[in-house]
Amino acid sequence: MVFLYNIGIRLYFLAVYIASFFNAKAKLWINGRRRQQISATDDCTWFHFASLGEFEQGRPVLEALKIKDAGIKIVVTFFSPSGYEIRKNTPLADAVYYLPLDTAANARLFINTIKPQKAIFTKYEYWYHYFNELQQQQIPLYIVSGIFRPKQVFFKWYGSLHRNMLQMVTHFFVQDQASVNLLKSINITTATVSGDTRFDRVWANASNPKTLPLIAEFKNKQKILIAGSTWPEDEELLSILISKHPDWKWIFAPHEIGEERIAKLLNLLPYEGTIRYSQLKNNTQPIIGTRILVIDNIGMLSSLYQYGEVAYIGGGFGRGIHNTLEAAAFGLPVIFGPNYLAFKEARDIVELKAGISISDAEQLTEASDLLMNDAEYRDFASKKITAFVQQNTGATENILEAIG
Structure with a gap:
């Protein structure tokens, strides 16, 4: 053997x-080992x-x-x-x-x-x-x-x-x-x-988060759905929701941030009111009037969640969902795709009714209606998911x- x-x-x-x-x-994998x-x-x-x-x-x-x-x-x-x-x-x-x-x-x-x-x-x-x-x-x-x-x-x-x-x-x-x-x-x-x-x-991290002044300015006391570690399958579904919730803002933090990937994501989103984080950071576009923010760098996601009310976690239409706990620690109810059963914490969150798994656009619409339109249910789910994280430390x- x-x-x-x-x-x-x-x-x-x-x-x-x-x-x-x-x-x-793959090139980094080979060259990194060869040169070290x-x-x-x-x-x-x-x-x-x-x-x-x-x-x-x-x-x-x-x-x-x-x-x-x-x-x-x-x-x-x-x-x-x-x-x-x-x-x-x-x-x-x-x-x-x-x-x-x-x-x-x-x-x-x-x-x-x-x-x-x-x-x-x-x-x-x-x-x-x-x-x-x-x-x-x-x-x-x-x-x-x-x-x-x-x-x-x-x-x-x-x-x-x-x-x-x-x-x-x-x-x-x-x-x-x-x-x-x-x-x-x-x-x-x-x-x-x-x-x-x-x-x-x-x-x-949630007890002592890194503040992000530009994100706070973008939020401007409005409700935000944060889509973290998303893939194209996630983004295609989420893009349908934007017109259904005009009183919400949106932050997309894709799993991969190459220019080609960012360009494809931007093509899915409404041209008006969409801005890249690099443009915001470099003051090349005004923040006033923007509704959708695309994060085009790495390392911000774990701090971004403090500014959201609901999170969508990507990867559930591929090999498996990404990290739900970063959002959960800030009390954000979560939505994710169908491939989550290999992750114990995700199964527990679904059982607590603080997270919802979806398989298609219709189920995503239903989940978003519940978590984005029903403030009472959102508050219930937020308290449940926060307590879940604290109890498991x-x-x-x-x-x-x-x-x-």
């Missing part, structure tokens, strides 16, 4: 290499994240460790360019790298170079050779904010290699009891329910207590 795994890793590399000739993200120089460290704590979302999820643990021990050395690795490129200069880490391809030689060289005291992986990311090398060197490996589902490969008859990877983990800090039970079903008992560290992160403290 390891032989097949090694072939799969190399085929993946080949596919990304070929894609790098015409895909910018990994420096020797001693006695560091190694945090690995798949991408930016996992970084934000594990960030509370990282920050808490830094507070507990100001002299601690931190090495951070990312698998994806979307995490590395945005957080490569984070002051929270002494060094930030792309994770080298998962081969036995790479794993041995990387771990022998950074010499971690412990390794902390967040949610997803299971790499056989890195896990094996950590185990061989008796370096503790922790998974934080893990969550498991029956359909995952670990619980299939053909998943023996992946089950073997899980056996190499020192301890799992998982989000729910169902994950503990699934791990027990394959004879893994080193798991405890700690909760999801994202709740700590978003609650801290505390995972970071639980994890630190256990790993020391």
Whole structure:
């Protein structure tokens, strides 16, 4: 099975290499690994994240460790360019790298170079050779904010290699009891329910948000629907709603902000009253009379939600919805597409009637009528979703207590 795994890793590399000739993200993936120089460290704590979302999820643990021990050395690795490129200069880490391809030689060289005291992986990311090398060197490996589902490969008859990877983990800090039970079903008992560290992160952000004066000026005491991390399928549906709610303002923060993507979004929206954030920032267009704002930069979304009343979370017509908790922490009821069942917090929000999943334009119209026109229901949903976030904080403290 390891032989097949090694072939799969190399085929993946080949596919990304070929894609790098015409895909910018694949090019960053290849060139970033090729050009980086990994420096020797001693006695560091190694945090690995798949991408930016996992970084934000594990960030509370990282920050808490830094507070507990100001002299601690931190090495951070990312698998994806979307995490590395945005957080490569984070002051929270002494060094930030792309994770080298998962081969036995790479794993041995990387771990022998950074010499971690412990390794902390967040949610997803299971790499056989890195896990094996950590185990061989008796370096503790922790998974934080893990969550498991029956359909995952670990619980299939053909998943023996992946089950073997899980056996190499020192301890799992998982989000729910169902994950503990699934791990027990394959004879893994080193798991405890700690909760999801994202709740700590978003609650801290909402408790002390970064103010955005231009957004406050745009809001001008009016109600706003904020569409966060949207894709074209989301935007096509949302564009239909604009004329139905003339007393509302709209902020679109698309998941991708390349010029081509922004241009396509702008073509969907009414020409009159629509402005890009860069135009607002550079004073090239007046803010008076604008109803729709398109965010064409990265890093604002988690602070934007403080100015909204309702949020639409993108991604639900693709691989899965993006982060609902950033909006929820500010008390915004949420709407999202049908692909949300893999996300426990989204299922919980729907059950609380503080979030609504939609599959088409008709359902989106019904959801918007309820959350945008019925102030009493919106207030009910806002209180429910705020309490939900607050009640689920505390995972970071639980994890630190256990790993020391």
